[in-house]
Amino acid sequence: MKVSFIGLGVMGYPMAGHLVKAGFEVCVFNRTTEKAQRWANEYAGQYAESVAECVKDADVVAVCVGNDDDVRQMTTAEQGAIASMKSGSVLVDHTTTSATLAEELGAACESAGIRFMDAPVSGGQAGAENGVLTIMCGGDAQTFDALQPLFDAYGKSSVLMGDVGQGQRAKMVNQVCIAGVLTGLSEGLLLAQKSGLDIPSLVDCLKNGAAGSWQMENRAKTMDKDQYDFGFAIDWMIKDLGFCLDEAQKQGIELPLTLQSIERYRALSESGEGRSDTSVLFKAVRADAHK
Template sequence: MATVAFIGLGVMGYPMAGHLKRAGHEVRVFNRTRKKAEAWVSEHDGTLAETPAKAAEGAEFVFTCVGNDNDLRSVTLAEDGLFESLGENAVYIDNTTASADIARELDEAAREKGAAFLDAPVSGGQAGAENGKLTVMVGGEQAAFDRAKPVIDAYARMVGLMGPAGAGQLTKMINQICIAGLVQGLAEGLHFGKRAGLDIENVVSVISQGAAGSWQMENRWKTMDAGEYDHGFAVDWMRKDLSIVLAEARNNGAQVPVAALVDQFYAEVQAMGGNRWDTSALLARLER
């Protein structure tokens, strides 16, 4: 069992840190909103740290799960950030969905400390985090991955090394590109079926067993059909992720017209008041 620091106890980080504690690791936590950290410590009998630096001090593995590139810099490179105390030979694992540029920046900073870095964004949403069944896409060196994987396994069902630092974030971008297109296609299909007067449950029971089947169809068609969106992965988060995708595409020359179009559709959902609705709320836009 390892000494672990976990920085960032949001919707995803809170249960992920809990899985690490239940796996038997010694877990020290930090959250910018102290009440969240106090609640986690009370629930899981861990240790509360006053700063990211205090959390990382003496830890064999340090995890972060925050909002974006700027949030990462504030808990890593700023005063009292984790790099102030990150130990030589420690492994720093970042579960934030962020840019590939910040991943490479943090990798370089870790190397300067004699430590290792893995960018390790996750997919599976709040339910995946709570159930310990996330998919983790990792960028970094094989040796660090081999050390960290048994620890990451506490909250994951799939952990894969995708390449050097930044490759995890690039893979997560592909994940979000695919999801955007799938959800829009599902929304249009359900909308079409309703307008055609078909029994949607009957339709899905058939087409889900063929080439049209997907995780989104299996897990979201019922709530979409019922017009229920107060759950799941928020539209605001998806727009953040797609902004990262579009910025990277501008840099590498990739053409992602569907992702760009769906991003605009999500902006319309936000204008409807659906900032915190699940990404499947693309159907609500068609039915307004």
């Protein structure tokens, strides 16, 4: 199986590397060619200087870029992947996007005689580097089954959530839950600090009980030390939560905690924390508690 991988950010770079390690023939494209060259040297893979060149012989084209417009530029634009992909091949979008874009891509692929799977991932930079991502998929079962060897290369779990668009909606729920957990963890941590509790001991005590979570086990101790440099920048979380609120509006519901979270993240970004990890929400909760 020949695979093209478009987008070599903090997620895509190691994901494409895992495909080489799993035995796939991989060609990459990145808008910054120097990064594609560096990846090719590191993993003994191939790189192309245009999307069309990268995807022309691929059985599967995976995309992992920034936002809806970036995906369109790489896929449906005149010089995008869909125009150069061979009939019967598969486009997989690992970018976190709107469900509307996923449905738009599904229609474009169908018209071009290729298959499509929306497949956003969760697990952050560490999950990508360690090959243990969770992959939430939207598409048909036959395509999902055919993609399992790929997903196994960089994922711990892949689940078909339904038709095209449902993978992105599952990722929205994931982001809503992360924001909620971090809000509760921030308030709990603040109370623990003020009460004089030893935070490492507290985490070891609570992490295997009903309050345990990935965020508690992996971020509470670093939040206690005001360390927030872990890869998934809050500017991306602001984008993701925006999709959540848009979808909620379409469904006729309100998400007050999510709205509060995005407002806090926006304020943090405006104060210069835009590249900090999502756990920096603790700073906003701490500031609000002392008003």
